[in-house]
Amino acid sequence: MVYNKENVFAQILKGQLEADKVYEDEYVLAFHDIAQLTPVHVLVIPKGEYVSLDDFVAQASDAELASYMKALGRVAKVMGVVGSGFRVVSNNGKDANQEVMHFHSHVFGGKRLGSGAERRN
Secondary structure (H helix, E strand, O other): OOOOOOOHHHHHHOOOOOOOEEEEOOOEEEEEOOOOOOOEEEEEEEOOOOOOHHHHHHHOOHHHHHHHHHHHHHHHHHOOOOOOOEEEEOOOOHHHOOOOOOOOEEEEEOOOOOOOHHHOO
């Protein structure tokens, strides 16, 4: 899949759209999700043009990969959910309901999260 340079996250990175930032470094930006699903719901995105996790892992530098992983932990710490627990989710591709085709992860927390078993059919 070709990266769309006009997707909503690309627009945020270019400063065309505002975001409520939680964390930022040379390679990563984290901000509050506008469609909040839990009391803590932060999106973590690489600043590079990556469509999905497989694209990111295949193309990103070691520095970008390390920065992304560290950012997930830093966001959880800044948001105060390290001790109580949090979830990191990355939907990859249409079948996983990825809505924005710029690789990203959701950091969820701030309440007890279900096991996911209740959604099994």
